[in-house]
Amino acid sequence: MSAITAILVATLLGQGYYSPEEAQTLFQQANEAFYKQDYAAAREGYEKLVSRGFGGADIHYNLGTTYLAQGDLGRAVLSFERSHRAGGDGPDLDANFALARAQQLDKVVGTAPEEPFLQRVVGATSGNLVAWAFLGTWLVGFAFLLLFRFLRPGRRTWAVVLGAVFLVASLPSGALLAAHVWVHETLHEAVVIAPTLRAREFPRDEAKVSFEVHPGLKVRVMEETGRYVRIRLPNGLEGWAEREGVAEI
Known part of the structure; x- marks a missing residue:
């Protein structure tokens, strides 16, 4: 995701106080400050964007890199995590993530208790894939039932059967989607x-x-x-x- 795309998406989904043009200008100014090693000014610019709803993957990544340059390890890792959660990826993010983790004082040892079954299932499945599977099977099933109304008597059986099959098939993915939402809200x-x-x-x-x-x-x-x-x-x-x-x- 490019920086401009991240800003436009944030404008549509976030509650920002900047226009897209103002946000892009501030983003560029923060980038220029970073390249000049004026990390305080860069940090201030990125933080303003984040606080006003422009929290795209690129902005969080740049903010994390600025924190890392200032030695603020905790907030650097936090921003990299938020960048990853917002869809960020790539070798630069991985490299800075690894650099930040290498500086951590805590090397936690020991075996964690086994996660509950529901959390293990959610962790092993893709939320986006589950959502599309549920939406697809449910819409196809509903479409067949809707088609039932327009068919003449005697030709409706196949539409009912197929509609019922797809609707029943949507139940497992619907339950798994609900599990994803529940874990996301509670974890x-x-x-x-x-x-x-x-x-x-x-x-x-x-x-x-x-x-x-x-x-x-x-x-x-x-x-x-x-x-x-x-x-x-x-x-x-x-x-x-x-x-x-x-x-x-």
Whole structure:
């Protein structure tokens, strides 16, 4: 996706305060500032675009590269994750991702507990493919049932049978699509952005610290209460940490 395309898509889908021309100008100015190694100005420009709804893959990638140049590892990984989630890919993103991960202090070891069956199924299937499969079979089935009304008596049986077959065939993909939506809404991933994030046994300041993690580590947010969130590390270790220390992808 080109930078201009990302901006136009964001204009249609996002709630922006800039016109496409203003956003493109700001994007170019931020790029020029980055090339001049004026990372503060580049960061300010990209952050303005993101805060006003222009969060395309290219903008998140450039923002992540700027954070990385400034040594802000947590926000660099966060932006690269958001770029990937927005459809970004390619050798540049992979290379900077690898560079950022190599700088992380935390090397989490241990085996994570097995994911629930539903999450494993969702992780093994493509959400877009499932959505198209459901939409396609449902529309074809509905079209055959609609055709039933225009056929003469005695010639309707095949339309009913085919319509029923396609509608029944849409049920598994529909259920899987619902599972994708449910997991997407309930499974929250985040990145540690605090210089040192202390995870406690309970969501209280006086609770014992169980472990510490550092910028750039990807975690899962399990639940929240007050100013604390319960995070789970990739190896399954859990603890309560301050909400401001992590940012959701």
